[in-house]
Amino acid sequence: MAKALLDKVWDAHTVRTLPSGQTQLFFGLHLIHEVTSPQAFQMLREMGLRVRFPERTFATIDHIVPTASQVRPFRDALAEEMTAHLVSNCKEFGVPLFDLDSGRQGIVHIIGPELGLTQPGMTIACGDSHTSTHGALGALAFGIGTSQVRDVLATQCLGMDKPKLRQIRVVGSLARGVYAKDVILAIIHRLGVKGGVGYAYEYAGSAIQAMSMEERLTICNMSIEGGARVGYVNPDATTFAYLRGRPFAPQGEAFDRAVTWWTSMATDPDATFDDVFHLDAASIEPMVTWGINPGQSVGVGEPIPHPAEAPETDRAAWAEALAFMSFEPGRPIVGTPIDVAFIGSCTNARLSDLRAAAEVARGRKVARGLRALVVPGSQAVAKAAEAEGLHEIFQAAGFDWRKAGCSLCLGMNEDKLTGREICASSSNRNFKGRQGSPTGRTLLMSPTMVAAAAIAGEVTDVREWLR
Amino acid sequence: MPARYLKSVTFEGLERHIFEDDRRHAPDHPFNHPRYHGASILIVGRNFGSGSSREHAPEGLRRWGIRGLVGESFAEIFIGNCIALGLPCLTLAPEDVMWLMEAVARNPEQEIVLDVEHRVVTFGDRTIPARLADAHHHQLVTGTWNATGALLEAGEAIDRVAKRLPYISGY
Numbered sequence: 344m345a346k347a348l349l350d351k352v353w354d355a356h357t358v359r360t361l362p363s364g365q366t367q368l369f370f371g372l373h374l375i376h377e378v379t380s381p382q383a384f385q386m387l388r389e390m391g392l393r394v395r396f397p398e399r400t401f402a403t404i405d406h407i408v409p410t411a412s413q414v415r416p417f418r419d420a421l422a423e424e425m426t427a428h429l430v431s432n433c434k435e436f437g438v439p440l441f442d443l444d445s446g447r448q449g450i451v452h453i454i455g456p457e458l459g460l461t462q463p464g465m466t467i468a469c470g471d472s473h474t475s476t477h478g479a480l481g482a483l484a485f486g487i488g489t490s491q492v493r494d495v496l497a498t499q500c501l502g503m504d505k506p507k508l509r510q511i512r513v514v515g516s517l518a519r520g521v522y523a524k525d526v527i528l529a530i531i532h533r534l535g536v537k538g539g540v541g542y543a544y545e546y547a548g549s550a551i552q553a554m555s556m557e558e559r560l561t562i563c564n565m566s567i568e569g570g571a572r573v574g575y576v577n578p579d580a581t582t583f584a585y586l587r588g589r590p591f592a593p594q595g596e597a598f599d600r601a602v603t604w605w606t607s608m609a610t611d612p613d614a615t616f617d618d619v620f621h622l623d624a625a626s627i628e629p630m631v632t633w634g635i636n637p638g639q640s641v642g643v644g645e646p647i648p649h650p651a652e653a654p655e656t657d658r659a660a661w662a663e664a665l666a667f668m669s670f671e672p673g674r675p676i677v678g679t680p681i682d683v684a685f686i687g688s689c690t691n692a693r694l695s696d697l698r699a700a701a702e703v704a705r706g707r708k709v710a711r712g713l714r715a716l717v718v719p720g721s722q723a724v725a726k727a728a729e730a731e732g733l734h735e736i737f738q739a740a741g742f743d744w745r746k747a748g749c750s751l752c753l754g755m756n757e758d759k760l761t762g763r764e765i766c767a768s769s770s771n772r773n774f775k776g777r778q779g780s781p782t783g784r785t786l787l788m789s790p791t792m793v794a795a796a797a798i799a800g801e802v803t804d805v806r807e808w809l810r
Numbered sequence: 811m812p813a814r815y816l817k818s819v820t821f822e823g824l825e826r827h828i829f830e831d832d833r834r835h836a837p838d839h840p841f842n843h844p845r846y847h848g849a850s851i852l853i854v855g856r857n858f859g860s861g862s863s864r865e866h867a868p869e870g871l872r873r874w875g876i877r878g879l880v881g882e883s884f885a886e887i888f889i890g891n892c893i894a895l896g897l898p899c900l901t902l903a904p905e906d907v908m909w910l911m912e913a914v915a916r917n918p919e920q921e922i923v924l925d926v927e928h929r930v931v932t933f934g935d936r937t938i939p940a941r942l943a944d945a946h947h948h949q950l951v952t953g954t955w956n957a958t959g960a961l962l963e964a965g966e967a968i969d970r971v972a973k974r975l976p977y978i979s980g981y
Contacts, residue, residue, distance in 0.1 A: 358964050358971050363948040367964055369971040371978065379864060381819040390958065396972070407817055421817050428819050462977055472863045472887065488887060489865040490894040490957070498961040500968060504945060537857050540886055572886055593981050600981040636860075656856075755817050774861045776812050781831035 345611035348464075348577055349508050349543050352483045352608060356466045358500055365502035371465040372482075373400045373495045374451050375438070377407055377429040378755070379470025383492035384432040392497045397437040399499060401460060404429055404443065405450045409757045410718050410745035413443050422756065436496070449721020449747040452476035452689035456560060457723055459589025463578035463605035468495050473689050473771060475566040478575030479559035480582055481608065483543070485573055506572065507541055507617040512548035515624040520806035522699070523558035524691060524769070524789040526550070528630035528640050530622060531569040536638040539571030542617070545610065546576050550624035556585040557693045564690045565771050568637040577609040629805055631676050632773050632787040634664030639773075640787070643804045646675050667775060668784055669763075677802050679786070681767045683760060684715040684797035685778075686742075686790045688752040688770035692720030696769065696790040697728045701736045703794035703808050709741035710800030716743040716758065718750040742797065754779025767796035811867040824866055825873035841874075851922050853911055854881035856904075859888025868892045878924040880931055880940070882907045893946045896955045898926045900940035906931075910938070926950050 346354075358367040373396075375383075380402070387394070394400055407422040417423040433440040441447040447454060452473050455461040463481035467474065470492040477484035491501055513526060531538075544566050551559065559576045566574025576582075583602050586592045593601040628642030639661070641648065649672035650661040665672060670679075686692070686700050697719065709715045717737045719725035725747055728734060734744040751758040752770035759779025760766055766778055766785050773785035786802065795805040815827040833839040840846045852871065858881045859867060868891045871879075879892065879899045889899045902910065913933055914922070923932040924940075929947065931938045942950075949955040972978050 355975065356971060358967050361960055362952070363945040363954065363960070365945045367961060369968060369975075371975060378816060382821060382865070385820070392958075395968070399978070425817065425819055465977060470864075486863060486887060488863065488891040488894065490891065494958050494961055497958050498964070498968060499972070500961045500964065502945070502957050502961065504943075536860065537883070537885075540883075570886070593977075597981040601976070604976050604981065753813050755813060772861065776814075776831050777861075779814060781812065781834070 345613040345615070347508055347545065347610040347614040347616070348481060348575060348608055349483065349506070349545070352464055352466060353505055355464070361502050363502060365504055367500050368466060368503045369500050370468045370495055371399060372455070372460060372467045373499070374455055374460075374467065374469040374474070375400060375402045375492065376451050376471065377404050377425045379489045379492050380432065381425065381428045382489050383470070383496055384436065386490070386493045387496055390497070394436040394438060394496045396499045400438045400496065402429060402433050402438050402440040403448055403451050403454055406749045406753065406755050408443070408748040410748045410750045411757065413746050415443070419757065446722050449723065450689045450692065450749055452564065453692060453720035453724065456480060456556070457589070457721055459586055459592030462586065462592065462601070463582060464608035468501065472567045473564050475572065475574045476560050476564040476689055478563040478566065478573055479556060480586070481575055481578030481605065483573050483575065486567060506543040508545060509539065509542045509571070509618040509620060510545045510547055510616040511620045511622065513546065513550040513622045513624050514548040515550055516553070517550060517624050517627065520629055520791070520809055521627050522789040522791065523554060523561040525627050525630045526624065527562045527565040528632070528637065528787065529627045531565065531638045532630070532640045533622065534569055534620060536568060536636045537570040539566065539569040542571050544569070544571040544574035545616070546574060551576055552579065555695060556581055557695045560693065561690055565637065568771055578605045579609070629789060629792050631792065631802055632785070633668065633670055633676055634661065635667055635773055635775050636664070637771065637773060637787060639664055641676055643677060643792070643802070646673050647671065649673060677804060679802040680765065681786070681796050681801060682713060682764040683751070683766040684709070684713060684793050685718070685751040685766055685768040685770065686793050687716070687718030687720065687750045689720065689749070690771040691769035691790045692718060692724065694724050694727050697724070697733050698731070700790040700794040701733045702810070703791050703805060704740040704742065704798065705736050707740055707798045709797045713797060713800055715741060715797040716745055716751065718745040719747050721747045740798070751778055753777060767793045767802065769793045811862055811864075811870050816864050816866050821866065821869040821873070824870035828870040828874050845918050848875065850875055850877040851924060852876045852879045853907065853914060854879060855907065856882045857885055858883070859885040861885070863887040865891050865895070868895050868897055872897060880907070880910065880924065893949060893955050894957065896950065898924060898942065898946070898950050900924055900926070900929070900931060900942050902931060902938055902940050906938045
């Protein structure tokens with residue numbers, strides 16, 4: 344019988360059926376960081392357990408790390424304490440840590456693929472919602488909670504319900520100035536922020552196949568924002584070319600044998616799905632969110648919608664969002680003044696993101712009074728960008744060039760909004776208070792749209808800024 | 811739970827920050843209202859817990875005194891975290907949630923019963939059918955929501971799966 348990647352990977356990692364009826368699923372890779380691991384290690388200690396597969400577990404520090412100066416001890420005592428806990432826990436339990444002096448530190452969802460840890464056909468767990476990112480390489484990657492982090496540390500397994508499968512077919516070509524970020528925002532806009540609950544998303548179609556690995560990572564990253572806990576792209580030649588030569592990828596002839604296995608794990612041509620959703624790539628505009636969830640978005644050429652246009656069940660939520668944002672329905676989203684511009688996060692802080700944004704920033708100046716920062720997703724991204732001189736382009740334009748970390752995506756470090764500031768952000772969530780100020784406002788968009796907004800001082804259509 | 815309170819190495823004290831930003835801007839928020847202090851059941855709307863994927867949110871609720879939730883729907887990771895703490899999350903039809911909210915507002919002293927075993931919610935003389943996934947039902951009723959023990963029981967079967975995976979055993 345024809346099978347999808349979801350079925351094949353699920354079956355290959357099934358240990359048994361639990362008394363609850365759930366599947367006991369083995370996880371081939373467990374990524375941990377300083378925020379969701381300390382309590383898990385403490386629970387492990389209290390239960391007298393060790394880490395079952397320390398060689399399948401890797402740690403980094405990303406959420407709370409400052410991005411201006413990363414000299415220890417950090418000024419923020421709590422950040423310092425969390426870092427110290429991670430270092431000592433990794434040492435005690437024998438877990439490799441990509442620390443600040445490793446040259447390999449960065450946002451967990453950037454470094455997994457970058458180091459070749461993330462591979463097709465794997466099951467991956469990490470105590471972070473955006474773990475779905477790793478699905479871009481053809482893995483099943485689940486965001487989990489702290490008690491589940493404890494379980495994976497102790498057993499390398501979790502009790503899981505197999506999700507249903509929806510194929511999302513994006514066909515055709517993207518218009519100039521439209522990026523992977525716009526595609527995933529458009530998908531979430533169309534299917535809703537809970538449209539994917541209970542589903543895994545398989546992204547397919549000519550537009551997805553034509554994408555680079557970094558673009559696919561952006562797409563899969565935001566699966567969870569559409570309610571789907573996992574999202575993946577079938578492994579193909581792009582995937583294999585991306586992995587070849589990476590430090591943790593198979594080397595030499597083993598790589599070719601791996602390609603054979605990886606290929607065998609891809610969805611069979613005649614596999615069936617619980618649901619299929621079609622999207623025409625050419626119909627997608629650069630997207631901007633106007634509300635307080637990632638589904639509340641419009642094409643940059645469109646006006647901010649009126650709650651009366653919403654499906655009846657969403658009307659109150661739209662009104663609440665507009666009230667929080669202090670936005671007037673009917674007014675164009677273009678021209679919305681911004682205070683802060685943020686290029687970074689596990690969604691959009693890879694080299695290709697920084698290159699595209701630098702192209703917009705080149706030879707231009709950030710609007711007066713506006714705070715703009717570029718935060719590379721990893722030390723490796725920073726190094727590669729600096730080798731190309733991207734940091735100088737950003738700095739000459741008035742952007743702050745920072746060190747690797749989650750930064751302003753989530754307000755858990757020194758990078759925060761203050762008061763009612765509006766931030767044009769290449770990150771993934773625009774929930775109330777997400778960027779560190781309870782009343783701060785977030786407009787999600789692509790990195791090039793953020794760069795253009797930084798220069799214009801307001802939301803603008805990046806297509807008018809491309810050279 | 812505002813994300814800034816996720817920065818901690820223990821869960822202690824999280825109960826103070828439950829809905830903190832909402833409460834500050836809404837003085838009549840139920841968590842501010844003395845009449846609801848000591849409440850153990852939280853009645854919520856749609857997609858509750860969306861964006862609260864960390865244990866900190868259910869840990870905060872539990873430490874505040876919440877022992878069970880009833881609502882129209884729950885975010886997937888949030889509900890998993892609640893069950894892992896032994897906090898049942900029952901879902902009701904939208905009109906039943908509305909009715910329950912209004913009934914409780916009219917009569918906050920009346921006891922609500924979440925009958926996890928029989929999947930019903932009782933308020934006064936009305937009993938409302940509720941939904942709870944079979945797996946969660948089994949874990950709650952048998953007291954096996956702390957999953958570590960059940961997973962460890964698989965023993966060597968775990969190693970056998972690891973050994974048959976080419977990316978672990980070698981290509």
